[in-house]
Amino acid sequence: MVKNLLIIGSTGTLGNRVLEVIRNFKDRFNVVGLGARQDSEQLALQVMEFRPKYVLLTENNITSSLRDAVISAGSRLFSGIQGLREIASVDGVDLIVIVMGGALGIYPLWEAIKYNRDVAIANKESIVIMGEIVRKLADGKGVNLIPIDSEPGAIFQCFNALNDRRELDYIVLTASGGPFRRLDYNQLVNVTPEEAVSHPVWRMGKRISVDSATLMNKGLEVIELHKFFDVPYEKIQVLVHPQSIIHGAIGLSDASLVALMSNPDMKIPILYALSYPERIETSWKRLNLIELKELTFEAPDTDHFPALRIAIEAGKRGLSYPAVLNASDEVAVELFLNRDIRFTDIPILVEEVLSKHSPVTINSVEEAMEIDNWAREETYKIFNKVMSR
Ligand SMILES: NC(=O)c1ccc[n+]([C@@H]2O[C@H](COP(=O)([O-])OP(=O)(O)OC[C@H]3O[C@@H](n4cnc5c(N)ncnc54)[C@H](OP(=O)(O)O)[C@@H]3O)[C@@H](O)[C@H]2O)c1
Known part of the structure; x- marks a missing residue:
């Protein structure tokens, strides 16, 4: 049976590996949807190749090449955060593959489960932030959640x-x-x-x-x-x-x-997540002990x-601490990549933000996003006050 896949984050490193696996098994997988944040040009090339029914670009920088590709493939185009939510509920999808980065991954994950769609997930941010509630919702609905990582x-x-x-x-x-x-x-x-x-x-x-x-x-x-x-x-x-x-x-x-x-080789766990509960035979290099x-x-x-210690402590403290950990670390990594802080400053900054946090229970995606925003702002605030050179 051919499985219909909707892939969110198709332009990323992992998204490209997913597409590589699909190209190897065209008789087993069919791409019905592709989504990215802002890489309109790469997405246009993917749309030309796979001709999906649904296309998503969450930032509104749709280039003429993407528009042309969407028209030529006859795809329906989704955009913005609203699009990120809506695309997870479209018809004719057997598996939603969430390989996008960032906390916003919680939006398609939540919608997919709500609409009883099985999900293969690599977006660890969403599980770190709301994993318990997501798990409960998925179990209650009999939805399969399959990790890709x-x-x-x-x-x-x-x-x-x-x-x-x-x-x-x-x-x-x-x-x-x-x-x-x-x-x-x-x-x-x-x-x-x-x-x-x-x-x-x-x-x-x-x-x-x-x-x-x-x-x-x-x-x-x-x-x-x-x-x-x-x-x-x-x-x-x-x-x-x-x-x-x-x-x-x-x-x-x-x-x-x-x-x-x-x-x-990431292809191996990717293929298992896409084909679950089946295991597909491959000719890939066997492990030689x-x-x-x-x-x-x-x-x-x-x-x-x-x-590692800071993260485990945040996990054990529970409530909204993991959400703060994730958001603050994302900002700290960005600051390091921009050469604004040193490598060793990353955990110091994150720990400082965690120490300022008054924890709450997270019951909804909206509440998760509020905490995420607070942690981002707080990380920049501490950076500007203490660390900016
Ligand atoms: N790479 C791996 O081997 C690996 C292994 C295990 C887990 N993961 C997890 O997989 C996720 C992606 O990792 P990566 O290494 O592939 O990162 P990456 O190369 O930075 O790619 C991120 C992808 O997510 C898309 N994206 C980001 N925000 C989005 C949004 N708001 N709406 C729609 N698409 C959005 C990006 O689109 P644009 O290109 O348009 O920006 C891009 O396609 C992360 O959660 C990571 O922890 C990755």
């Missing part, structure tokens, strides 16, 4: 080994350790944005690359796993595993450990990389 995706697959949730003892979340694993503090102070975005294993967008280098990404993933799988923080163990071969594991009540391994020679593991160094 390699680590949550691996744990999702390891869960298949459970006959009963009570058999789950703990989760192992692996981290590559990023490009600066071996640097001391004096070296970390001076790393550049260019160095921070060149990840040793994965090719990713700028924010997630910097987050991987600070280990904030792993902290966000710990919160994501807690909310997505409803597992206590104490039962989530983070391990630095530089080879990135074991993507996730679960410890079972009889002392067994079930792990998911593969070569570090003899070639690998060694797999190493070490505890993360939270003295050099305090973002």
